[in-house]
Amino acid sequence: MEHLTHSDETASERQEVKDSDIDALWQDLGRAACSVNVGLCRIRFEPGKRPTPAHDHGAEEEIFYVLAGRGLSWRAGETHEVRAGDCLVYRPDAGAHTLIAVGEPLDVLAFGERRPAELAHLPRAGVLWAGPAWVDDAVPAGHPFQREVEAGRLPMPEKVSPRPSWIVHRDDVPEVTTERPGRHYRRRLLGIAAGARTTGLQHVVIAPDGRGWPRHCHGANEELFVILGGSGTLRVGDEEAAVHAGHVLSRPAGTGLAHSFRAGPDGLEYLAYGQREPNDITYYPDSGKVALWGVGVIGRIERLDYWDGEDDPQTEH
Numbered sequence: 001m002e003h004l005t006h007s008d009e010t011a012s013e014r015q016e017v018k019d020s021d022i023d024a025l026w027q028d029l030g031r032a033a034c035s036v037n038v039g040l041c042r043i044r045f046e047p048g049k050r051p052t053p054a055h056d057h058g059a060e061e062e063i064f065y066v067l068a069g070r071g072l073s074w075r076a077g078e079t080h081e082v083r084a085g086d087c088l089v090y091r092p093d094a095g096a097h098t099l100i101a102v103g104e105p106l107d108v109l110a111f112g113e114r115r116p117a118e119l120a121h122l123p124r125a126g127v128l129w130a131g132p133a134w135v136d137d138a139v140p141a142g143h144p145f146q147r148e149v150e151a152g153r154l155p156m157p158e159k160v161s162p163r164p165s166w167i168v169h170r171d172d173v174p175e176v177t178t179e180r181p182g183r184h185y186r187r188r189l190l191g192i193a194a195g196a197r198t199t200g201l202q203h204v205v206i207a208p209d210g211r212g213w214p215r216h217c218h219g220a221n222e223e224l225f226v227i228l229g230g231s232g233t234l235r236v237g238d239e240e241a242a243v244h245a246g247h248v249l250s251r252p253a254g255t256g257l258a259h260s261f262r263a264g265p266d267g268l269e270y271l272a273y274g275q276r277e278p279n280d281i282t283y284y285p286d287s288g289k290v291a292l293w294g295v296g297v298i299g300r301i302e303r304l305d306y307w308d309g310e311d312d313p314q315t316e317h
Helices: 144-150
Strands: 004-006 013-016 023-028 038-045 062-068 070-075 078-083 086-090 097-101 106-113 120-122 127-130 133-136 167-169 175-180 183-189 199-206 223-236 239-244 247-251 259-275 281-284 289-292 297-300
Touching: 038 097, 038 223, 038 259, 062 199, 078 086, 078 167, 097 106, 106 199, 106 259, 239 247
Parallel strands: none
Antiparallel strands: 004 247, 013 023, 023 038, 038 106, 062 086, 062 106, 070 078, 070 097, 086 167, 120 127, 127 133, 175 183, 183 199, 199 259, 223 239, 223 247, 223 259, 281 289, 289 297
């Protein structure tokens, strides 16, 4: 099935800087699942190591989910403990951040947007203008990761700071339960609980042999799904596929192909990540409903196989 992959089938790439604490194993699961406007990487690193330089995004919001292990989230000079089941939201321009494994390996999922970055090149002036900052366009010596190492060790505070609002544990987020004939599932809105604004992350558990969220497709929002446990059946359009722990599905916007999950006898557990575009339109083919999320309206429609008006909507503008 297109846009469906498994972590066991995705190549890993080690990114390291020799004789430094930057050393991690990366899997680009988003690319493997052919995602378009959002991304997903699985990152694994050993105690005392970190996967990236301390960095901050100007426009992209990132959400991390800790699959296993323990460590520290370093942000703007402060550290916060993280463990399996934690959800972290790094908002744009909120301070440079990175992660450090402590005591045991850390295994995380990193979800993020792929927003186009505006860079204005002034060739006569010899600068690249990026928002409020500019840099020399001459190519400096060394990879950015190497330059991070040359800047010295990451400064660590003497004490770990209290847990901030942008880190929440899965079990501490209230459940939203849906129980209807044949449909029984529980959701925890992790991203919203941790302060996400432009994207979202949910932890979903479907009861054994039950169905999850109604079959639907999005006009503007792209979604990524990561199966954490159990087994079940995925339906996309007229195709079906068996899924279990490790499967990753991307559902780009505007395909017109509705998707849904049905759990097997052992239930189905997964993460659902997606954009929160205010102009998104969601279509539910089984009920004939359409949701206009930006204005908070949902209604039932009759889908036309032809256009019976005077003007052709495909050529009106």
